[in-house]
Every structure is written in C-alpha cells, then in structure tokens.
Amino acid sequence: MRLGRVSADGDDAMQRDDKAPPAFATRSGIPLKPSYGPDDVPADHRALAAALPGQPPYHRGCFPQGYRSKPWRIFQLSGFGKPEDENERIKFLLKNGETGFLMEHDRNTADHLYNVDHPDVVARREDVGMTGAVMQSVREVAICMDGLPIERTYGHAGGAVVQHAPFALAAYWTVAKRRGIDLRELGGTGQSDFFLTYLGCVTKQQVPTAAGLRLNADIIEFCGANLPKWVPVSIAGYNGGDTGLNAWQELGAVMANAIEYLDEVKRRGHMDMTAAAHRVGGVNFRTTMEIFEDAAKLRAARKMWHTLLRDRYGVTDERALKMRIHIVTSGAYMTYQQPFNNIVRGTLMALTAVLGGTQSLGVSGYDEAISIPSEHAHQMSVRIQQILEHETNIPAVTDPLGGSYYVEALTAELERRGWEFVDQVLAQGGFLATIDSGWLHARARENQHAQALAEMNGQLKIVGVTDFKDDITPFEVDGFPPVSDAYEVALERLNAVRRERHEAGAAEALRNLERTCRNTDNIMPAMMQALDAEVTLGEVGEVFRQAWGDWKTPELV
Amino acid sequence: MDAAPRILLAKTALDGHWRGISVVARALRDGGFQVILGGMITGPEIVRAAVDEDVDLVGLNVGGHVEVAERIIAEIRSSRPDLPVFAGGVIAPWAAKRLKALGVEVYPPGSSLDDIVACARRLTGHEQASA
Numbered sequence: 001m002r003l004g005r006v007s008a009d010g011d012d013a014m015q016r017d018d019k020a021p022p023a024f025a026t027r028s029g030i031p032l033k034p035s036y037g038p039d040d041v042p043a044d045h046r047a048l049a050a051a052l053p054g055q056p057p058y059h060r061g062c063f064p065q066g067y068r069s070k071p072w073r074i075f076q077l078s079g080f081g082k083p084e085d086e087n088e089r090i091k092f093l094l095k096n097g098e099t100g101f102l103m104e105h106d107r108n109t110a111d112h113l114y115n116v117d118h119p120d121v122v123a124r125r126e127d128v129g130m131t132g133a134v135m136q137s138v139r140e141v142a143i144c145m146d147g148l149p150i151e152r153t154y155g156h157a158g159g160a161v162v163q164h165a166p167f168a169l170a171a172y173w174t175v176a177k178r179r180g181i182d183l184r185e186l187g188g189t190g191q192s193d194f195f196l197t198y199l200g201c202v203t204k205q206q207v208p209t210a211a212g213l214r215l216n217a218d219i220i221e222f223c224g225a226n227l228p229k230w231v232p233v234s235i236a237g238y239n240g241g242d243t244g245l246n247a248w249q250e251l252g253a254v255m256a257n258a259i260e261y262l263d264e265v266k267r268r269g270h271m272d273m274t275a276a277a278h279r280v281g282g283v284n285f286r287t288t289m290e291i292f293e294d295a296a297k298l299r300a301a302r303k304m305w306h307t308l309l310r311d312r313y314g315v316t317d318e319r320a321l322k323m324r325i326h327i328v329t330s331g332a333y334m335t336y337q338q339p340f341n342n343i344v345r346g347t348l349m350a351l352t353a354v355l356g357g358t359q360s361l362g363v364s365g366y367d368e369a370i371s372i373p374s375e376h377a378h379q380m381s382v383r384i385q386q387i388l389e390h391e392t393n394i395p396a397v398t399d400p401l402g403g404s405y406y407v408e409a410l411t412a413e414l415e416r417r418g419w420e421f422v423d424q425v426l427a428q429g430g431f432l433a434t435i436d437s438g439w440l441h442a443r444a445r446e447n448q449h450a451q452a453l454a455e456m457n458g459q460l461k462i463v464g465v466t467d468f469k470d471d472i473t474p475f476e477v478d479g480f481p482p483v484s485d486a487y488e489v490a491l492e493r494l495n496a497v498r499r500e501r502h503e504a505g506a507a508e509a510l511r512n513l514e515r516t517c518r519n520t521d522n523i524m525p526a527m528m529q530a531l532d533a534e535v536t537l538g539e540v541g542e543v544f545r546q547a548w549g550d551w552k553t554p555e556l557v
Numbered sequence: 558m559d560a561a562p563r564i565l566l567a568k569t570a571l572d573g574h575w576r577g578i579s580v581v582a583r584a585l586r587d588g589g590f591q592v593i594l595g596g597m598i599t600g601p602e603i604v605r606a607a608v609d610e611d612v613d614l615v616g617l618n619v620g621g622h623v624e625v626a627e628r629i630i631a632e633i634r635s636s637r638p639d640l641p642v643f644a645g646g647v648i649a650p651w652a653a654k655r656l657k658a659l660g661v662e663v664y665p666p667g668s669s670l671d672d673i674v675a676c677a678r679r680l681t682g683h684e685q686a687s688a
Contacts, residue, residue, distance in 0.1 A: 108571045120571060123599040127570050127621030202573040204597045243576055332576070336647075336666040369666045370649050445579055452580045456670060465667040479649035482622050557579045557594055 023459075026293040028246035030413050036405035045412035053357075053398040059303035059411060061357045062322035066398030067389075071099075072353075073154060073360035074385045075326065079104025079132040080372050081483030082490070083144035086133035090148060092375060096382050100360065102156035103144060104132030105168060106486070111161040111203045113541025116490045120204065129486025131372055132158070136490065136537040137497045141171040142178075151181050155188040161203065162212040165192030165219060165233070167540050170527040173227070189231035189282065192216050194257055195239035198435045199444065202553055209432045211548040215523060217264045220279050222524035224271050231282040233261070234326065238286035242332045244444030244451075247290070247297045248414050252421025253440065254283060254301070255308055256431040259422075262313060273313045278320040281305065287352040288330040289345060295401055296410035298325055298356030303411075304418055326360040327353035334368035338464030339477040342366035347384050354388055355401055361385055371479030438554025445557075494536065501534040509533035510543060517547035562681040565612040567595035567603050569629055570621030577666070578618045581645060581673060585616075588674035589683070600632030607633070607640060613681040617644040623652035630659055641680040645673065 024032040033040065041049075048057065054064030063069055076093055078101065079086040090101045108114065108121045108128050115121075115136050116128060128134055135141045135158075148155065150172075159168030169190045176186050194216075198209060207215070216233050223232035237245075237254040245253060258280055265276045285301060287294040305323035309315040329349035334342045346363045353361050363381035365373030373381065389395060401407040425434050434440040454460035461467045509530040516526040530540065564585055566578055582592045593610045595603060607615060615633060619626045630642055644656055645664035653663040662680075664673050678684050 111573075112571060120599075124570060124621060124625050126624040127572075130570075130621050131572075200574065200576075202575060204571055204573065369647065371647070444576075448576055448580050449583055452584070452670060462667070476650065478651050556575045557582045 026247070026410070027288070027290045028248055028293060028414075028417075030293065030410065030417075036409055038405060040405055040409040042409075042412045045408060045415075049403060049408070053402075056318075056321065057303040057306040058322055059299040060399040060402045062302060062324070064398070066357065067354075067395030068398075070359075071389055071395065072358055072385075073100045073326075074098045074382055075100040075102060075154075075156070075360040076362045076373075076378060076381055077102050077104060077328070078373075078378065079144075079158075080480070081129040081133055081486045083133045083135055083140045084146075085129075085483055085486075086144050087146055087148070089375070089378070090144075093378060093382065094148075094153070096379055097386055098382055100154035100156070101148065102362075103158040103168075103172075105158040105164065106130070106132045106134040109134055109136060109490075109537060110158070110164045110168070111201075112205050113163055113167070113537055113544060115494055115536055115538030116487055117494065118538060125487040126482070126484075128490060129483050134486055134490040135168075135171065136494050137534050138171050138174050138531045139497060139534070140490075140493060141168075142175045145172070145175050150176060150179075150186070150188070157188060157190050160191040160193055160196050160236075161201075161206070162192050162194060162197040162215060163207045163541075163544055165190050166215055166523055166527045167531070167537060169219065170524065170531040174528060174531045183227050183230075185229065186227060187229040189234055190219065191236060192219060192233045193236040193239060193284075194260075194431070194435065195236050195243075195253070198551070199440060200239035200243040202556060205545070206551045207544055207548045208551045209436055211544075213260065213264055213432060216261060217268060218522045218524055220261065220265055220276060221268070221271050222522055224275050224279055232279050234282055234284050235261075235280070236284040238284050238328050238330075240440075240444070241286040241288070242330055244447040245440075246447055247293050248417035249421050249443055249447075250285060251297060251301055251304060251414060251418035252425060253431065254285070255304055255418065255422050256425040256434075258283075258305075258308065259312065259426075260431040266313070274315050274317045274320045277309045277313060277315045278317070281309075281320065281322065282324045282326065284326045284328065286330045287327050287349045287356070289333050289348060291348060291352045291355075292401075292407055293410055293414070294349075294352045295356040296407050296414055298327075298353070298358065299399070299401075299407070299411045300414040300418060301325065302357075304415055324359045325357070326362075327356075327358040328362045329353065329364045331364045331368045334364050334366070335462060335465050336369035337469070338471045338473070339366050339370065340473060340475070341464050342368065343380055343384070346381060347388075350384050350388060351394075354394055357399060367477050367479055370477060371481075374480040377480075436552070436554065438556070441554060441556055497534050497536060505533040506530075506535050506539075509535050510539055513540065514543050514547065517543060561589055561591045562614065562677075562683050563591045563593060563610060563612040564614045564616055564677060564681075565593045565595050565603065565607055565610060566616045566618065567606070568597045568618045568620060569625050570619070571597055572620040573597070574620065577646060581616070581618075581670065584670040584674055585677060588677070590674075590677060600629040603629060604633055604636050607637060612640070614677055615640060615642045616677070617642060617646075619644050619646040619648050619652075619656075623648065623655050626656060627659065630656075630661060643676055643680060 053061030159165030
C-alpha cells in the first residue's frame, strides 16, 4: 500500500438507512423465497438432476464413491518463528491426525524476497517469524522439513505469494532430491496465488503481474515435465472472498484467473492442454457462515470448470475436466470477541465444505482474530474435521444436498451470475487487467463497505460482536505468543551461509538466473541450480527486481 | 467551522492485508476527516509524513508484534509529543494492555466504527463535528 489520500468524491459514503427492511437474501444478494419447489429450478439445470456424482458436468461431485473412496485431506495452515519451531508444529499436527501439511514462510522476508538484514525488515525485526518461519536458503528449509515424511505425505511447500513461489518450490524439491526422492514420485503443491498477492495482501514490493504470469506458466510447464504428481499452482478464490468478493464474484474471478493461466500456456505452446488443465484443476475456495450458498458454490464451481475446459479449450479427457477443491473456512468470520464461539463457526463452515464435496480442508483456528493458532486451537481445527469424518456418517453418501429444490436453484443461480462476472472481467481486458487497473479491488471494496454498513445498521448481527455481548467464560484466550529469537537466529544463519558456501558456484548460479529472467527459458531449472548453490532469498529478489521492476499498485482504499 | 481534521493511517507491519484499514478509512472520511494513507511505513517515515502533511492524529494499523508499535509510538512522541496516536488491528488482549498502558486507545477486530470515529474526534478536539 502506498501513500495516498481517501478522496472525498470516491465511492459513495456509507449511508445509514435505519428504515431499510430486513431482506431475505444470501450475502451475495440472491433473493430468497420462503420455500422452494420444482418450478424454482431452471429447466436446463433440472435436466441434469439424473447425473450422479462422478458423471459430467460434475456439479454433484467428481468421484462416484465420494469420501468412501478417499476421505478429504485434513490440511491446516501452519508455521511461525524459526524453522525448527514450524517443524515442531507440523509434527504436532501430523501426530494429531492431519493428513497433509502446509509450510508457512515469514511474510516480511518471503513475500518481499528480502533477507532479514534488509532495512525494511530490520525496522520491524520483532515481526520476523510472526506468521511463518524464516527461510532464506535451502539450509533453513531443510531444518523445517526435518523428519517430515514427504515421500508419503502431501506437502504444501509454501510460496503463496507469486514472486516467492519459484524459490519455495525449488527449495522443497532440492531437499527432496538430497534425500534421494525421485521428483516424479513426489506429491504436493505450492500456491503462487494472484488473489493473495495482488488483491488480498498487497506486499510493499512485488513483480508486475505480467512477470507473475510468466513465473506461474513456467512452474506449470516445469511440473508437467518433471513432477507429474505435483499441483503446481493453486488459484485461491479464498483470498478474493475474504477481501470482499461475494460468492459469485469469487466463482467468476477464479474462472477468469484460470483462463489467464491456460491461455498463456496455450500461447506458449509447450504443453498439451489436457495436461495443463489437469495441473491447474486444483483450486481453493472459502466457505463462510452462508451455509447453503457456499455448499452450492462448490457444486457450481465443478460444473463451471467442466464447461470452461470443454468449451474454451476443447478438453475431453475426463480426469482433466474434474476440478479438485481445497477449502479453507473463512478467517474473516472468526471474531475477536467470545472466541470460543468460533469453534461453532469453524464447525459449521467445515460442515458446509464437506456437504459441498471438498477434497481437502483447513479450519481456521478459534483464535484466528487474535493471533496465529495456538497448539490447542490447531488441535481443535483437526478435531472438528475428525468429528465430521468419524461421528456424523455424513461421508457415507456423496452430494447429500443434491436434488434439494433450494440447493439446485442456488447452484444454477450462482453459475449464471458467475458466468456474468466472467464476462464482466473479460470485458475489462481479462483477470490481470482487472488487477492492474484496480477494478477487482473496487468490487471487493464495495462489499467491504456494504457489510460494515449492514453491521452498523443492525441488519447483520454477529453474536458476541454486534449483539449478545455478555461473556461469562472463565477461560481467557490470549493468543499464541510470538517467538522472540527468530530474527537473531535467522541473521546468524544468513551470515553462516554467506561465509560457508562455495562463492563462485553461487555467483555463477545467480548469473544464470539473471540471464533466464531476461530470456524466455523456463526459470525453474535456474532456480533449482540457485537453491542447490545456496543462493539466498534476498539475492533472488534483487535479480527479480532488476529484471522486472515493481508492480504499480492500484488505489486500494 | 474549523477545517477538516487530518489523520494519517499507517501500517506498522510488512503485511499487506488492507480490508480493515479500508473500512476504517472510509468511516473516518464519512465522519469528516481528511484521511492520509501512509501505507507500510516505519516510525521515522511516519514522523516525517505527519509533519509534511500537518496531521492532527495518527492511526496505527498494528499487524505485527506490539514491540514494533511501541517503538513507533516512542519515536512519534520524542519528536511530536503533542500528536495523539490510536491503534487498531489484530492485537491480542495482552498486547492491547501494553498499548493502553502507554495511553494509546486500542480498537481490535469487531470494534464499532462509530466508536472509532468518536475516538478520533475526541483526540483531535472535534467532538462537535457533524457526520
């Protein structure tokens, strides 16, 4: 975010209208009737009612046996402090029943491609390690991954922010190779998400979107050729949703983002579109407290994906037409006040994800609005999922909401509005253009302000926040305390790498990386060489900044 | 009537989530303030912007460790002891206590926008300003 002014003639003021009647509508504005019958389901959607899960267009689910054949993956965000702190927490989660793991990198360093001795980091040194471990070289990544069974556990290497993804992936893969693991057998994912990077959590410094698109296409193609079991990028509608996009905007924007990636891969012409479609088909959404709309959103997403791939790219391969969904329950719905209420909210949002047929799930911690998860909050997030899996019998039947007049009508309406939003984005010049111009930010902002207004007007009640504020709990939730020595240890380790590495090898790898940035070769082989030569995060950042400069951030606020 | 009071909103952390500051900035604007966005800036940069922009109040969006906010507050007070400061953001209860002990009002997630605007008016001596 840059220096700027909130203009007096910008978006409309938040007008108060205490007389507005309570509207029966979903949070995305779809009007709700008191009950639903057969005539409320559009005819073309009704005709699909006979399609079972596993049959196209897959709104009822991609797999005929659903959770009988494969339970959803319990997959929690995790990380803080020093790499060994993060390692300990990941092992704790795995011991408690997590079935995949996610590595968070420190936001100050990783998101900005700075080493800890960068002046912007030094000025905030106590923040280092607050929401992810500091990992400036392959050595620190190896500490974080120590003893993790990566050969048989689905891992998320980090790299949520676009410019960081090549470094994070190359580091993870380098550690795997050093353990003697065949990368062709390695399963896992990165993220490299445009929604986080350019919409929801706008860093102080970032490569421009065109360079970001090139990096993601490089990752997709590199994985296609070398890591067939790896999901190279994960479009994360979650980050659009928690920033303010509503359910059908989230759907439409995710499809528009996929179009941007797939058009680019097609233009480059190195990769078969069926393979590319399958690679990009692991997508992330959020679920909120808007239970039926969000369960329907997952159903609409699968159908839209099938339609997009078939109609725009001519994909016919069944496997490539099936979207796999990862859900994170909305952090924005977790409250600071009366935090134990968030266990109920987490349960309901997780239930929504399961009813919608998600393939993997992370539940926000009950202390989400206070800090990163404590061990107990993390354990509760896993327990919520285990209770749903083992005690409710919900997983026995796939798409239990299928055939509900209400849910089918919502699914059809979300799909209709989702495609309309895709058309609006394309009319603006495409997904990247709406990010560069700030058009997408403006859509999010409208909804942010509408929600704030609804809370002020009393139209939107939040238990413990706007209403029902008495709290008699004897337990204080004080949040997870930050690790105090993350900065000092990272600085020591950075200096040790600089002292001990083979300097000529590192310099040669950096020059090679620089050359690759300026030509059209795939960046990943050069990044792998750089990580192996113990090139550091900040050095990669310098190369990127020299090659591509800085993204021109649109007006956010 | 006085000119609109001027407020500088700054983020203490290198964390670019902007939804919170967006909603607060809009409410302050609608409450009659001239809002200047500082972005992710350090203590010395905040002091410089406060002088350059001649602001009446600084709002800190605390997204990281409370020690960073404490240092920034000390830097502001050492050069502009008369300039009031208040804070909002993901601030754990124990950290909020530390800021309150410094005389800084704290608005964690879920705070009422009306309360935030009222606080800004009080701190700038503009209680009578119209909405």
